[in-house]
Amino acid sequence: MTSRGPNGSGPRGNVILALDGVTAGYGGGDILKEVSFTVSEREIMCIVGPNGAGKSTLLATISGVLRPRRGAIAFQGDSLVGLAPRQVLAKGIVLVPQAHSLFPDMTVHENVEMGAYTVRDSAVVRRRYGEVEELFPLVRERAHDKAGSLSGGQQRLVELARSLMLDPALIVLDEPSIGLDPPTRKIVFRMIRLMNEQGRTILLVEQNARAGLRLSTHGLVLENGKVRLTGTGREILEHPEIGALYLGGAVSDPARPAPAS
Amino acid sequence: MSTLIEADGVCKSFGGLQALSECSLSVPKGSISGLIGPNGSGKTTLFNVMTGYERPTAGEIRFDGTAITGATPEKVFGLGVGRTFQITRLFFRLTVLENILVATQRHEGWLRSVARRAGSAAEHDRALEMLEFVGLGRLANSPAGNLSYGQRKLLELASLLVADPAVLLLDEPTAGVNPVLIEQLSERIRELNRAGKTFLVVEHNMEFVMGLCHEVTVLHQGRTLVNGTPEEVRANPAVLDAYLGGGDDDDF
Numbered sequence: 300m301t302s303r304g305p306n307g308s309g310p311r312g313n314v315i316l317a318l319d320g321v322t323a324g325y326g327g328g329d330i331l332k333e334v335s336f337t338v339s340e341r342e343i344m345c346i347v348g349p350n351g352a353g354k355s356t357l358l359a360t361i362s363g364v365l366r367p368r369r370g371a372i373a374f375q376g377d378s379l380v381g382l383a384p385r386q387v388l389a390k391g392i393v394l395v396p397q398a399h400s401l402f403p404d405m406t407v408h409e410n411v412e413m414g415a416y417t418v419r420d421s422a423v424v425r426r427r428y429g430e431v432e433e434l435f436p437l438v439r440e441r442a443h444d445k446a447g448s449l450s451g452g453q454q455r456l457v458e459l460a461r462s463l464m465l466d467p468a469l470i471v472l473d474e475p476s477i478g479l480d481p482p483t484r485k486i487v488f489r490m491i492r493l494m495n496e497q498g499r500t501i502l503l504v505e506q507n508a509r510a511g512l513r514l515s516t517h518g519l520v521l522e523n524g525k526v527r528l529t530g531t532g533r534e535i536l537e538h539p540e541i542g543a544l545y546l547g548g549a550v551s552d553p554a555r556p557a558p559a560s
Numbered sequence: 561m562s563t564l565i566e567a568d569g570v571c572k573s574f575g576g577l578q579a580l581s582e583c584s585l586s587v588p589k590g591s592i593s594g595l596i597g598p599n600g601s602g603k604t605t606l607f608n609v610m611t612g613y614e615r616p617t618a619g620e621i622r623f624d625g626t627a628i629t630g631a632t633p634e635k636v637f638g639l640g641v642g643r644t645f646q647i648t649r650l651f652f653r654l655t656v657l658e659n660i661l662v663a664t665q666r667h668e669g670w671l672r673s674v675a676r677r678a679g680s681a682a683e684h685d686r687a688l689e690m691l692e693f694v695g696l697g698r699l700a701n702s703p704a705g706n707l708s709y710g711q712r713k714l715l716e717l718a719s720l721l722v723a724d725p726a727v728l729l730l731d732e733p734t735a736g737v738n739p740v741l742i743e744q745l746s747e748r749i750r751e752l753n754r755a756g757k758t759f760l761v762v763e764h765n766m767e768f769v770m771g772l773c774h775e776v777t778v779l780h781q782g783r784t785l786v787n788g789t790p791e792e793v794r795a796n797p798a799v800l801d802a803y804l805g806g807g808d809d810d811d812f
Contacts, residue, residue: 327738509805547770
């Protein structure tokens with residue numbers, strides 16, 4: 300927590316993930332166009348943007364599902380370009396997909412343990428499971444209940460818990476608030492913040508831009524496949540052009556320099 | 561301007577989920593109207609209710625002043641309400657032209673078309689004319705499956721036009737369509753509108769909807785949030801709140 304002040308102000312820490320000029324798409328067209336940004340250690344970076352901006356494509360590109368056509372993606376100094384999703388995972392990036400990724404007929408305990416299925420050392424798995432239980436009381440309380448019997452918000456918490464089992468260097472969350480009512484969203488977001496306070500670096504995509512940016516130290520607005528704004532969460536929340544980016548209309552210059560970050 | 565099609569106090573719930581609550585929308589005759597709103601705000605559900613694909617829990621749908629609530633999709637279509645779908649519904653192994661001819665037969669009832677089998681010369685000409693109109697004339701004999709995503713949308717529009725509906729409801733016509741075709745689609749809609757057709761367009765592409773529509777209705781959480789000109793809608797802080805989400809009490 301020494302590398303930054305509250306809400307992302309102050310200097311940024313060591314860069315952990317760097318995208319440089321990433322262009323990617325499916326079929327004929329490019330969806331991401333020359334996307335560049337960095338995530339530093341211990342940040343929560345939130346990607347927002349209107350429908351069709353390319354947020355999901357960006358996550359697919361980082362996690363190895365989609366290979367970029369041009370550009371570089373470096374994670375802790377190593378290139379991720381051309382790696383399969385399993386190899387990206389092995390590098391320490393865990394993706395939590397958009398909702399419903401638990402096995403509903405397996406218990407909470409089994410689901411969380413499944414998060415460590417690539418770890419051979421059972422002592423390590425036990426130790427991590429203990430840590431996860433410590434952080435997520437729900438995992439202990441509901442250990443033997445089927446995951447499918449939990450509410451949507453509780454399932455989301457179990458998904459977060461499971462993501463910690465590989466001791467990831469970067470956790471990528473795809474729309475963690477989707478389908479949650481505001482009180483439940485608050486519980487889930489508090490847990491994300493707690494994970495961050497315990498040293499986790501988090502990259503998330505959020506449809507609820509205001510809630511996502513309030514949660515995050517840093518933010519980025521993607522629109523039509525391009526990075527339009529970058530800055531701290533607060534800088535983006537208060538940026539006068541965010542409305543135009545969502546509702547169309549006069550955006551002065553798409554290539555304008557972003558506010559200081 | 562009189563109202564051509566309207567939803568009045570429409571409610572629709574799926575089990576415990578209230579998708580529409582007292583939602584109202586009116587489309588003036590001769591207008592290009594837009595329907596926008598964040599994901600999950602109820603736009604497609606409203607479309608489905610207005611075109612007979614879903615029955616509302618409460619409220620009324622009127623077309624040209626007559627209640628059509630609960631009428632079947634065929635009935636609604638027959639009255640002159642045409643619609644397209646977010647995901648195009650085409651026969652990929654038939655040619656582009658054949659797809660339109662199938663649509664023609666659908667419009668006049670299956671018995672007559674079975675008796676006659678293939679399209680008449682007049683239908684053929686009309687179909688080709690519509691294909692030319694949407695810019696797909698040279699692809700008439702290609703399999704529909706070979707078309708790009710954007711071209712499929714144009715083909716769906718052409719198929720709809722042969723039925724000559726009074727109002728066309730378009731569900732996300734620009735989704736997945738490249739910018740050149742989007743421009744072409746805008747032009748076609750304007751041209752049809754000048755010739756008297758009324759449109760209601762659901763869209764996420766704001767430049768498209770704001771540039772094209774005379775008036776825009778915004779849905780949020782199944783309710784009508786505001787209705788106005790594109791400028792009024794853009795300047796309304798409640799609309800931005802709906803899109804950016806969150807609440808002032810968010811403190812994590």
